[in-house]
Every structure is written in C-alpha cells, then in structure tokens.
Amino acid sequence: MYAAIVDMLVKGGPVMVPLGIVSVMAVAISIERLWYFAKLRHDDGDHLMDELRVLVHEGRLLEAMQSIRRVNGPTAAVLAEGLAAWDRPIEEVRSRVERVGQDEVLKLEARMAWLDAIVTGAPMLGLLGTVTGIIRSFRILANMQGVEPTGLSSGIAEALITTAAGLIIAIPVLFIHVYLSSIIDQRVAQLNRTTAELLQLLTEVRGRS
Secondary structure, three states, X not given: OHHHHHHHHXXXXXXXXXXXXXXXXXXXXXXXXXXXXXXXXXXXXXXHHHHHHHHHHOOOHHHHHHHHHOXXXXXXXXXXXXXXXXXXXXXXXXXXXHHHHHHHHHHHOOOHHHHHHHHHHHHXXXXXXXXXXXXXXXXXXXXXXXXXXXXXXXXXXXXXXXXXXXXXXXXXXXXXXXXXXXXXXXXXXXXXXXXXXXXXXXXXXXXXX
16 A cells, blocks of 8 residues: 555656645644634634623623633634723724734634645646656657657656646645635624624723713
C-alpha cells in the first residue's frame, strides 16, 4: 500500500511536490478551524443575552461581567466590552463594541482565504502537471524510434495523476470551506444581533434611571 502510494507520487512528477505541500496545508488549516469553532459551542448569544438581561435589570453588573468573562468567544467578547463601558455615553459604547466585533470577525475568518486559495490553486497545479506530462509524451513521440512504450506511458501517467491529485485535494476542501463559511455567516449575524440587543438594553436601563 505504502509502496504503491510512493510509486504514484513519483510517477506524478515534480508538480506532486507543491501538491503535497498544499494538501498538508489544507489538512492543518481545516483541523485548526474546525477545532476553533468547536470551542465556541458555549458562546451562545441568545443564552448570554438572556442571562445578562436578568442580571442587569437587577443591578448586578459585577456578577454579569464575571459570568460573561467565563465564556470564550466573539459574542462574549462583545458583551464584556459593552459591560466594561457601561457608564460611558451610548455612542462611545456603540463604537467600542463595534470595534471589538470587527476584531472578532477577523478571528472567525482567519486563514479562510488560504482555504479559498487551495480550492482554486490545487486544480490549477494539477492542470500544470497535466500540461508538463503531455509535453513530455509529445517529446517521446517525436523520438519514438527505439523508445520503450513505458517511456510514453510515464508522461501520460504524469498528466493523469496530477490532475486527479489536484481534484482530490480541492473537492473536500471546497465542502469544508462552504461549511465553515456558513458557520461564520451565522456567527457574524449573531454578533450583529447581540450588539443591537446590548445597546437596546443599555438604553432601557438608562431610561428607567
């Protein structure tokens, strides 16, 4: 099995080297992003806002801050910033939570551009290997006298293997990218909703005082 894989990589030609590097990058980034989002399962905006609303209306701001800080995630970070600036003017609070929200969105989208590049680049590298393999085959055909058929087959193998390798890398990464992008969209929408609810809560509390 191992020998067959090594033989296939060798037959794929030099383009298999960057394809191998790209595949390692894809696996590493995908695992890191999936693990990152798995750790955010407790960062539920609706639950945090319900808890925060009760504590704030009861005047227990310190307890609310301690409760929020126990949670790691973008929504908790926005709420913590809002509580830290609770006694500041409403526009300043808005500015601070929006700035934190933008920073958290950047964290959510970290390395997603690389996955996008791999989805596009892997098939192109495979196509490059296909072109070099075909060129090699034509060179062998041009000097066909006394050349073993295996020489021609090696060029065809290089053309086919690199194309297959590029697609094998790109297709699963494409689905992972779509899945992660959907999670990011949900998280960004939750951040926007939480920010609006936090500012509304602040306005309500100040309106009562």
